[in-house]
Amino acid sequence: MSIFEFEFMRRAFIVGFILALIVPCIGTIIVLKRLSMIGDALSHASLAGVAAGLILSINPVLGAAFACILAAFGIEAIRKKIPKFSEMSIAIIMSAGIGLAGVLSGFVKNTANFNSFLFGSIVAISDFEMYFVAGISLLVLLSFIVLYRELCYTAFDELSARLSGVPVKTVNSIFTVLTAVTVSVAARTVGALIVSSMMVVPVACSMQIGKSYRQTVLYSVMFAVIFTLSGLFISYYAGLKPGGTIVLTGVLCLLLIIIIKKAAGRTVRQ
Amino acid sequence: MSIFEFEFMRRAFIVGFILALIVPCIGTIIVLKRLSMIGDALSHASLAGVAAGLILSINPVLGAAFACILAAFGIEAIRKKIPKFSEMSIAIIMSAGIGLAGVLSGFVKNTANFNSFLFGSIVAISDFEMYFVAGISLLVLLSFIVLYRELCYTAFDELSARLSGVPVKTVNSIFTVLTAVTVSVAARTVGALIVSSMMVVPVACSMQIGKSYRQTVLYSVMFAVIFTLSGLFISYYAGLKPGGTIVLTGVLCLLLIIIIKKAAGRTVRQ
Amino acid sequence: GKKEPAGDGKLSVCTSFYAMYDFASKIGGDKINILNMVPAGTEPHDWEPSASDIANLEKADIFIYNGIGMESWTDKVLSSLENKKLTAVQASSGISLLGGTDKGDPHIWLSPEKAKREMENIKNALSAKDPGNKNFYEENYKKYSAEFDALDGEFCSKLSPLPKKDIVVAHQAFGYLCADYGLNQIPIEGLSADSEPNPAKMAEIISIAKQKKIKVIFFEELVSPKVSETIAKAASAETKVLNPLEGLTDEQEAKGEDYFSLMRENLSMLEEALS
Amino acid sequence: METVIKAQDISFSYGGEPILYNIGFSVNKGDFIAVTGANGSGKSTLMKLMLGEIQLQRGNIWLFGTEIRNFKHWPKIGYVPQNGTARAGGFPATALEIVRLNLYSNCGLMRFPTKALYKNADEALKLVGMQDYSKRLIGDMSGGQQQRVMIARVLAGEPELMLLDEPTTGIDAESAQSLYMLLSKLNRERKLTIIMITHDIARAADYVNRTLCLEEGSIVELMREQILTEQYHRHKHPQRSAENNDEHI
Amino acid sequence: METVIKAQDISFSYGGEPILYNIGFSVNKGDFIAVTGANGSGKSTLMKLMLGEIQLQRGNIWLFGTEIRNFKHWPKIGYVPQNGTARAGGFPATALEIVRLNLYSNCGLMRFPTKALYKNADEALKLVGMQDYSKRLIGDMSGGQQQRVMIARVLAGEPELMLLDEPTTGIDAESAQSLYMLLSKLNRERKLTIIMITHDIARAADYVNRTLCLEEGSIVELMREQILTEQYHRHKHPQRSAENNDEHI
Numbered sequence A, B: 001m002s003i004f005e006f007e008f009m010r011r012a013f014i015v016g017f018i019l020a021l022i023v024p025c026i027g028t029i030i031v032l033k034r035l036s037m038i039g040d041a042l043s044h045a046s047l048a049g050v051a052a053g054l055i056l057s058i059n060p061v062l063g064a065a066f067a068c069i070l071a072a073f074g075i076e077a078i079r080k081k082i083p084k085f086s087e088m089s090i091a092i093i094m095s096a097g098i099g100l101a102g103v104l105s106g107f108v109k110n111t112a113n114f115n116s117f118l119f120g121s122i123v124a125i126s127d128f129e130m131y132f133v134a135g136i137s138l139l140v141l142l143s144f145i146v147l148y149r150e151l152c153y154t155a156f157d158e159l160s161a162r163l164s165g166v167p168v169k170t171v172n173s174i175f176t177v178l179t180a181v182t183v184s185v186a187a188r189t190v191g192a193l194i195v196s197s198m199m200v201v202p203v204a205c206s207m208q209i210g211k212s213y214r215q216t217v218l219y220s221v222m223f224a225v226i227f228t229l230s231g232l233f234i235s236y237y238a239g240l241k242p243g244g245t246i247v248l249t250g251v252l253c254l255l256l257i258i259i260i261k262k263a264a265g266r267t268v269r270q
Numbered sequence C: 001g002k003k004e005p006a007g008d009g010k011l012s013v014c015t016s017f018y019a020m021y022d023f024a025s026k027i028g029g030d031k032i033n034i035l036n037m038v039p040a041g042t043e044p045h046d047w048e049p050s051a052s053d054i055a056n057l058e059k060a061d062i063f064i065y066n067g068i069g070m071e072s073w074t075d076k077v078l079s080s081l082e083n084k085k086l087t088a089v090q091a092s093s094g095i096s097l098l099g100g101t102d103k104g105d106p107h108i109w110l111s112p113e114k115a116k117r118e119m120e121n122i123k124n125a126l127s128a129k130d131p132g133n134k135n136f137y138e139e140n141y142k143k144y145s146a147e148f149d150a151l152d153g154e155f156c157s158k159l160s161p162l163p164k165k166d167i168v169v170a171h172q173a174f175g176y177l178c179a180d181y182g183l184n185q186i187p188i189e190g191l192s193a194d195s196e197p198n199p200a201k202m203a204e205i206i207s208i209a210k211q212k213k214i215k216v217i218f219f220e221e222l223v224s225p226k227v228s229e230t231i232a233k234a235a236s237a238e239t240k241v242l243n244p245l246e247g248l249t250d251e252q253e254a255k256g257e258d259y260f261s262l263m264r265e266n267l268s269m270l271e272e273a274l275s
Numbered sequence D, E: 001m002e003t004v005i006k007a008q009d010i011s012f013s014y015g016g017e018p019i020l021y022n023i024g025f026s027v028n029k030g031d032f033i034a035v036t037g038a039n040g041s042g043k044s045t046l047m048k049l050m051l052g053e054i055q056l057q058r059g060n061i062w063l064f065g066t067e068i069r070n071f072k073h074w075p076k077i078g079y080v081p082q083n084g085t086a087r088a089g090g091f092p093a094t095a096l097e098i099v100r101l102n103l104y105s106n107c108g109l110m111r112f113p114t115k116a117l118y119k120n121a122d123e124a125l126k127l128v129g130m131q132d133y134s135k136r137l138i139g140d141m142s143g144g145q146q147q148r149v150m151i152a153r154v155l156a157g158e159p160e161l162m163l164l165d166e167p168t169t170g171i172d173a174e175s176a177q178s179l180y181m182l183l184s185k186l187n188r189e190r191k192l193t194i195i196m197i198t199h200d201i202a203r204a205a206d207y208v209n210r211t212l213c214l215e216e217g218s219i220v221e222l223m224r225e226q227i228l229t230e231q232y233h234r235h236k237h238p239q240r241s242a243e244n245n246d247e248h249i
């Protein structure tokens, strides 16, 4: 029985491929800003939005998206206060998000199943979601290309970027929104696990071999595409869960690269 | 009805207090090593241990503890390979952990409830757990005091620490084990949410006002104790979930400190 | 003593989730003060008690739960309580399980016949704890045991003539029900409701559904229907609710639904799906 | 003569401890100024104030005739920070990529650099003698090489005013010499205004036209003769030096 | 005479590109050596090899008579890295705390420093002229102040061999002078062996007893006269300099 016989698998390949194009782009900047765990933090923080949505009888998915954006701006704001330890801001907002979700859920009559409403699976994507992801991805990709230099410069050094005329605040805000939107849409569609690890693992791989910023971005996209597609294949034929398989493919590949690099006798960068 | 009428509340106060003493000690070093999200990553990664335990018919709690230690060493190993972006190692191991848990859970006959093996609640602590936490905490506290200078120096600069005779590898290994043990014991007892935020939020508060390393450590313990005890009080009298309340108390306090500092007109450190 | 006696002298009963609550309140009637712990609309597989829940347990006389891993928090919570007078009743005790181990499928209450046994366990516990009202409890049990028999009869008579025997369900909750009436459940997910489906299994279910011309893919109200919808679409089937009675939604609670009305609704859903 | 920077009555303190007190000066177009002063005298602080990186507490600064709080034309200013290479460490970009980033000053938002502009970047690397390393990752370079790339980055932006905080840090003697000559040439030929913090005033004196010294919160202009008596400080504070000698050794 | 470091036939390359080629030298107890060379010539690499911070690829190094791979007495060695203050930035510790950390060398695992040792730390801060800043957070200091604290940290450990990678970076002229005098005094009185990377050989020449220069992967010993002809490089490579002049300016 062929893998492409089923519509849901075809869709998984299409959506997986699209996300593999954009998530590592966002991810490269995220990693360079030392915010690697942002995917995980945002998807957890949006639980608070689900709870708030249920209390206020707003659509919980909307609530989640809203909470995601709010949390992303929270991270950005705290990062400014603790510039030397920007990754702390993630832990703080994540705590706040889950804590709030916990407290709010006490007031929710119908908590339903929080997680299942928030987190999708790559093999169960509806028509609407597919087009939505495609649309959002196009938007993110375009923004990323248009703001390529601005994002890179801002990640490198905000002060120098400002002096050379980059509207740093605007660029940061746009990027924050892009990140939040990507995470919330993708988490709902293909699952938070895939999004948050696609932000980091391919970038980690490409940083091991990339010889320039451009290569680092391109390789990370390439790695993400390889991981997603081969992960889907493997999960189908070996009867494994798709999200976990995609992620593990990536992690194994990273280990391989590190081992090969070490074996090749190259000294590690200090 | 008084809050101390119930044994379980008295117990919550005792265990909360003990953990508030040790978790921020570990947390200070964690933050300075830029591994803020380690609490969250370890508790998620230990899901893989639960799954493996269930498959191999080993006690899943043991499996979780084992996975926690393994994951902590994994983070330590990857951190060495990417020293400039040590926080990436957390995202990678976290992805690997959840991914593995997902894939393994496909082979578990009775998934029952994964999370329940892992996450405790501060208001449901058994006798055994209380003594266990007290014992482990004493161990951790002693190690922290004995290795106070070693840990500080290693966090400051591993090369200089090694040159001045600190057995850096050993210290790092001991610290890795201490972290993993603290996280797994505390997560099972009082919940992963409380542990992972107690590692960061009080440290973030104390770094805003601490004028030395020693003060930073002491204040962070002080903050953690205040957050835990007042959080428990508030949660009981306001009928809120305890974990979330403790964490939110901390986050609100941090915001307050930041706002007051800003109002006091002090310029932010560059 | 530290504990204030229950003001009206009634037995104070805590139950874990909806099915247990419904059974216990049917037996106890107004002779007991009953409190359900997992709130309406909450999927009980990953619920956790709060301080006030535990305070309630500290003051309760009886705690009724299903067991077999359904409420995984019970071991931990019970061992942390100091309430000496509390009797913890595992409603599933003595009932033969699918697979025969004690780590098997917990969804016993979905078989009317086994649900009756659970209610009997509950009745015995209440009588032992409160001998003064023993007769009242016995009366109630008799009344509802007849209802269970009737329900069992309805399931038998309505389901046995139907040509199809296969149902596709959201999670593996209907093992006992299927065993009783000769049905075969094809679960999309495992015993707990919160995992991710595996694509090979989805493909297999779709193929089976097509081959056996299954018309309905069942989902649950407390779990996201996305996966069920995906499968239904691929197999040109429709989706319908099959309620595992793990919790009620607000509306169901407001409408005064109970075990019997919901099971009858399940029955009519099954009839439609299997005809 | 056009005034590039005018500072009036600036005072600044970190959390109560005063660093700068009532400082005023002005810089004309085409000036090449060395700023010196002991460690901790507030040189970097003053420079950061001129960049709007830290907020003024008292007094005012005008950049190109505009009050600093309304100033928008930052691309006119190029800045090489002290220890600026610290952040560069793990960033996965080549020297050329980093230098090209600053072309932004010349083309601006959403417009892509032209071929001609790209040549600017190559030129800038050549000027600091790093053309052979343009494809190397910044993290794989020696300390002095990184510092030279940082300077090239600013040069590529063709600023009208350059602020350099100890630019020769870690740069070898020969290249430092070339850097001074390069700056001096840009200053003469393109009327580039330069303010450079340095501890090496004896050498800088050959190139600059003014030398400012920060001392106990005030700014004083040093005369050429004062600088040439090389061990300026010794002569000026004979007692303090004597003390120091006792303590330090 | 006791040999502190002996290096034999060391070669080293980063990913194929050779940096050091067949280098050998030896350092005696009581030597005060300046190491110089152009940016990227491999000075820092050589120092890191001597510290075991990067692995030897060819050849061998003996520290205090022991092969480096078996060497355990690291506390005998004090090291001030290039750009060492970069990491210090956000670390919430005071100058005194950081200097005290290095007392570890003197007392070792699990034994706490005595009062006398604590005095060592105060002394070290005094030696670099930072006694007034001992309670200040390292992140709240100026670049030169941080560098001085880093030097004090190493002094507090009372090493027998000091390896300094451009120690005067960012330090003002007067304090740099004091630092040289301090090092020279320690060298004379305590027989402290010092190897110092610097680009300022003209000044260092007054204090050191040997000067090594790295050039194209090899090490050459410079004679005092060569150094005093200040613009040594210019004289030695007239063509290259001419080229450079053209390119750089």
Ligand SMILES: Nc1ncnc2c1ncn2[C@@H]1O[C@H](COP(=O)(O)OP(=O)(O)OP(=O)(O)O)[C@@H](O)[C@H]1O
Binding pocket: A268, A269, A270, D139, D140, D141, D142, D143, D144, D145, D170, D172, E014, E015, E019, E037, E038, E039, E040, E041, E042, E043, E044, E045, E046, E082
């Ligand atoms: N991690 C690395 N990977 C690849 N090449 C490197 C790495 N580190 C340094 N290099 C290269 O090796 C050469 C020597 O570097 P090193 O840092 O030893 O120079 P240096 O003599 O200390 O120079 P400086 O005076 O600038 O400090 C340089 O050309 C540099 O580009």
Ligand SMILES: Nc1ncnc2c1ncn2[C@@H]1O[C@H](COP(=O)(O)OP(=O)(O)OP(=O)(O)O)[C@@H](O)[C@H]1O
Binding pocket: B268, B269, B270, D014, D015, D019, D037, D038, D039, D040, D041, D042, D043, D044, D045, D046, D082, E139, E140, E141, E142, E143, E144, E145, E170, E172
């Ligand atoms: N963030 C801060 N908080 C408190 N004090 C600070 C801060 N930054 C600098 N200082 C203090 O302000 C004074 C001036 O610092 P600044 O960096 O301007 O000195 P500098 O003249 O550039 O010195 P150097 O030659 O060492 O670079 C110093 O005494 C320093 O300790």
Ligand SMILES: [Mg+2]
Binding pocket: D043, D044, D045, D082, D165, E142, E143, E144
């Ligand atoms: Mg400075």
Ligand SMILES: [Mg+2]
Binding pocket: D142, D143, D144, E043, E044, E045, E082, E165
């Ligand atoms: Mg160097």
Ligand SMILES: [Zn+2]
Binding pocket: C045, C107, C171, C173, C191, C192, C193, C244, C246
């Ligand atoms: Zn169930």
